[in-house]
Amino acid sequence: MIQLLAFLFCFTSFTGFALAKSSHYKSVFGVRVDAKLSRHIRIVSWVCLLASALMSMWHQFGYGSILLCGYMAVSVMCLALLLSYMPAKLRSLIYLLPGLLVITAVLALL
Amino acid sequence: MVISHIGTWFKSAPFLVCSRFFAAIVGGYVFSAIAVSLLAAVVPLPKTDSVLLAVSLSILVYACVFIWVFSVRALRKVYGILILLGTCQALLLAFIKGWL
Amino acid sequence: MKDSFFRSMTWLHTWTGLLVCWLLFLIFFAGTLSFFRHEITFWSQPAVHDVAPQDNRVLAQQGQISAALQHLEANAVEADTWWVGLPSERNHVIEVSYKDKGKEGERGQWHDQYMDPNTEETLGEYRDSHGGLFFYRLHFDLHYMDRTVARWLVSFASLFMLIGLISGVVIHKRIFKDMFQFRKGKGVRTWLDAHNLSSVLALPFHIMITYTGLVTLIFMLFPYPAMTQYDEGKKAFFADLSPSRQHADITGRTVEMLPMKQLVDQFYTDWPHVDIKRVIVDHPSDETARLKFYANTGTKIQDEMPVWVYNTVNGELIMTENTDFSASETLYDSMIALHTGRLSLPGLRWLFFVCGIAGCVMIGSGAVMWAKRIRERMKADQTASFGLRLVEGLNLATIMGLPVATAAFFFANRLLPDSYTGRAEAEIHLFFLGWLGVALMALYKAGTAQWRQLAQLNAVLWLALPICNALTTEGNLVSYIFKEQWVLAGFDILCLLTAAVFYIQSRKLASKQAAKPAVNKALKGQAV
Numbered sequence: 001m002i003q004l005l006a007f008l009f010c011f012t013s014f015t016g017f018a019l020a021k022s023s024h025y026k027s028v029f030g031v032r033v034d035a036k037l038s039r040h041i042r043i044v045s046w047v048c049l050l051a052s053a054l055m056s057m058w059h060q061f062g063y064g065s066i067l068l069c070g071y072m073a074v075s076v077m078c079l080a081l082l083l084s085y086m087p088a089k090l091r092s093l094i095y096l097l098p099g100l101l102v103i104t105a106v107l108a109l110l
Numbered sequence: 111m112v113i114s115h116i117g118t119w120f121k122s123a124p125f126l127v128c129s130r131f132f133a134a135i136v137g138g139y140v141f142s143a144i145a146v147s148l149l150a151a152v153v154p155l156p157k158t159d160s161v162l163l164a165v166s167l168s169i170l171v172y173a174c175v176f177i178w179v180f181s182v183r184a185l186r187k188v189y190g191i192l193i194l195l196g197t198c199q200a201l202l203l204a205f206i207k208g209w210l
Numbered sequence: 211m212k213d214s215f216f217r218s219m220t221w222l223h224t225w226t227g228l229l230v231c232w233l234l235f236l237i238f239f240a241g242t243l244s245f246f247r248h249e250i251t252f253w254s255q256p257a258v259h260d261v262a263p264q265d266n267r268v269l270a271q272q273g274q275i276s277a278a279l280q281h282l283e284a285n286a287v288e289a290d291t292w293w294v295g296l297p298s299e300r301n302h303v304i305e306v307s308y309k310d311k312g313k314e315g316e317r318g319q320w321h322d323q324y325m326d327p328n329t330e331e332t333l334g335e336y337r338d339s340h341g342g343l344f345f346y347r348l349h350f351d352l353h354y355m356d357r358t359v360a361r362w363l364v365s366f367a368s369l370f371m372l373i374g375l376i377s378g379v380v381i382h383k384r385i386f387k388d389m390f391q392f393r394k395g396k397g398v399r400t401w402l403d404a405h406n407l408s409s410v411l412a413l414p415f416h417i418m419i420t421y422t423g424l425v426t427l428i429f430m431l432f433p434y435p436a437m438t439q440y441d442e443g444k445k446a447f448f449a450d451l452s453p454s455r456q457h458a459d460i461t462g463r464t465v466e467m468l469p470m471k472q473l474v475d476q477f478y479t480d481w482p483h484v485d486i487k488r489v490i491v492d493h494p495s496d497e498t499a500r501l502k503f504y505a506n507t508g509t510k511i512q513d514e515m516p517v518w519v520y521n522t523v524n525g526e527l528i529m530t531e532n533t534d535f536s537a538s539e540t541l542y543d544s545m546i547a548l549h550t551g552r553l554s555l556p557g558l559r560w561l562f563f564v565c566g567i568a569g570c571v572m573i574g575s576g577a578v579m580w581a582k583r584i585r586e587r588m589k590a591d592q593t594a595s596f597g598l599r600l601v602e603g604l605n606l607a608t609i610m611g612l613p614v615a616t617a618a619f620f621f622a623n624r625l626l627p628d629s630y631t632g633r634a635e636a637e638i639h640l641f642f643l644g645w646l647g648v649a650l651m652a653l654y655k656a657g658t659a660q661w662r663q664l665a666q667l668n669a670v671l672w673l674a675l676p677i678c679n680a681l682t683t684e685g686n687l688v689s690y691i692f693k694e695q696w697v698l699a700g701f702d703i704l705c706l707l708t709a710a711v712f713y714i715q716s717r718k719l720a721s722k723q724a725a726k727p728a729v730n731k732a733l734k735g736q737a738v
Contacts, residue, residue, distance in 0.1 A: 003557060014390075017389075017390075018389075018390045021390075024390060060509060060510075062510070062511040062544070063509045063510075063511065063553065063558070066511075066548070066558060067557070067558055067561065069414045069415060069561075070415075070558060070561025070562070070564070070565065071561070072411070073411045073412045073415065073561065073564065073565055073568065074561065074564060076389060076390065076407075076410070076411040077407070077411050077564070077568070079390050080389075080390045080391070080392045080407050080411075081392070083390050083392070084392040084393065084394050085394070142432070143432060143434045144434075146432060146434065146435050147434045147435050147437075147438045149435070150435035150436075150438065150439050151438060151439065155536075155538060156536070157439050157440070157447075157450065158447065158450050158451045158538075158539075159536050159537070159538035159539065160435070160439065160538070161435045161436045161439050161447055161451075162451075162538040162539055162541070162542040163538040163541065163542075164432075164435035165425070165428045165429065165432050165435055165436070165542070166425060166428070166538070166541050166542045166545065168428065168431070168432040168435075169369075169372070169421055169424045169425065169428070169431075169432075170421075172369070173369070173372050173373060173376060176369075176373050177219075177222075177373065177376055177377065180218050180219070180221075180222045180377075181215050181218055181219070183214060183218075203438065207438060
């Protein structure tokens with residue numbers, strides 16, 4: 001469960017990195033992103049990535065760091081495909097992600 | 111006429127490309143072989159450890175030399191530096207090992 | 211100066227890449243499949259599909275080792291080596307093998323048998339098949355050629371791959387900036403995006419796997435540090451590095467060994483709760499006989515297994531090894547461990563697999579892009595040069611041919627009769643025959659039509675594979691899911707996914723093919 005949470009954090013983080021870029025933000029929301037929002041998104045993304053790193057390396061540092069590389073690869077792949085084939089779907093996913101994170105976190109804690 | 115023909119051939123693009131690849135692949139290989147052997151000889155570690163460290167780094171050395179060969183414009187400089195540094199290292203290695 | 215560096219790197223990236231891309235594709239393809247080497251082997255042996263895994267693997271090991279060694283004691287007294295592989299997370303059966311004493315100057319032959327871990331009885335005839343081992347060997351030994359030559363070729367290609375990766379990062383400076391960019395339906399630009407995306411998303415993996423791959427062959431490539439440090443050369447180095455690997459020659463003087471059960475019990479009193487991976491007896495009944503226990507390293511980034519070596523006559527512990535690494539040993543050993551990925555649990559294994567596929571896409575798209583660029587620059591009335599047609603042919607032959615060949619290999623495993631002599635070799639021949647067929651077709655002509663036909667062929671083959679499996683074995687996808695046999699279910703699902711991907715590809719190519727004549731007509735209309 002904790003690994004799923006780590007992956008979700010990683011995915012959220014890279015979603016953030018993508019949305020911080022004006023071209024991708026525009027393809028998802030249809031409007032330009034302003035500089036302040038973009039910066040905020042980027043900060044949140046870094047925090048998420050850090051959280052993901054901590055979680056994946058919690059049990060074993062070496063194994064976890066390889067896992068993290070894998071998570072990043074899969075996240076980037078999914079995002080690139082989503083952004084180019086169904087940007088509208090990504091929009092609903094963005095609203096879903098925090099919910100998913102909370103549910104997984106609760107399940108991981110139980 | 112034959113001589114001038116050979117002279118232009120030495121400056122032709124295919125020859126220069128082949129020569130550069132030769133410098134990178136063979137020259138780089140020999141150079142890194144000497145460099146890592148020297149590294150194994152000078153690091154103050156037990157013998158097995160020094161060998162393992164040297165071989166683990168050997169590909170890195172080779173790759174760096176390879177890239178460097180292609181990044182320098184003058185081919186003569188490439189050969190000059192490779193041969194000069196390689197010989198120096200070989201001499202140093204031979205001196206340390208007491209082969210001379 | 212900066213500009214010239216950039217240009218020389220572009221040049222280097224293009225040409226080193228093009229020179230070795232097809233061999234590299236093969237290496238990456240086979241290597242990616244090798245991450246599932248044991249799973250493929252398991253799939254190719256229907257006889258063991260229904261052997262149930264154990265609930266408490268480690269606890270059962272003591273009895274299993276004793277049973278296996280007693281079996282060998284009874285059946286292979288005259289052997290040179292006994293070899294027992296314990297069940298692990300990926301392999302359910304006990305492997306019980308022994309090696310003959312070879313005749314003068316020859317290596318002895320291995321005889322493999324398998325035991326059910328639950329009943330500790332030997333299982334029936336095994337199918338003569340290499341399974342996943344074939345892809346593992348293909349990955350660095352190739353096939354039909356001398357092993358040393360093959361390894362040098364593979365190393366050469368890997369070196370160029372490393373150079374390609376470094377120069378690639380230099381020339382595509384913007385790859386990290388446009389990380390998520392994939393512009394579909396834009397010709398060469400789409401291929402460039404696919405190339406960049408597949409390389410950047412798994413860049414740590416690509417660099418790691420190429421570098422560590424070279425390190426696995428390092429004592430062939432760079433034996434010089436070992437040779438200069440040790441007067442007797444490489445052999446002396448290995449003897450110094452790992453004494454447990456050295457075995458003395460058989461002297462021929464037989465001794466009375468302690469009963470195997472007693473030795474195993476003694477090991478377990480000294481070291482309870484160790485997860486054992488394999489047990490080897492060198493030269494049983496000879497005075498040089500040694501009993502070795504190898505521990506499972508689990509998910510630790512360590513490739514060399516901790517080993518305990520016992521004297522079989524008096525039960526004395528002679529040495530332990532690989533329990534405590536120095537910094538250099540850790541550096542070297544962890545690189546090997548990262549490359550082989552034996553440490554991975556299923557989750558990480560799939561991530562490795564996905565990254566391997568990304569590597570294949572990277573190499574394939576790079577090669578295709580080269581040809582597309584040249585085509586684009588050509589004038590309408592120009593005919594393609596021999597070089598361009600060769601590249602296009604080889605691209606098609608490798609990228610679409612390898613999946614066909616792999617499918618042929620799997621079909622051969624299911625359809626060749628068990629009694630066929632030289633069955634394992636025949637499977638491999640069929641792999642290469644399938645590939646040869648595609649290659650001949652591709653080298654004859656490699657246009658959109660051929661790509662589409664081969665995509666269709668692949669789709670049909672991969673769709674038929676689970677069906678063929680269901681018809682020739684007891685199980686099928688539904689039963690696998692109900693019985694929770696995830697490895698087999700995963701295999702079938704992966705086949706279906708592959709078929710789906712090829713189907714989508716053929717549809718895309720068909721629409722492209724339909725669009726092309728229309729464009730040509732429009733152009734002609736303008737000209738008129």
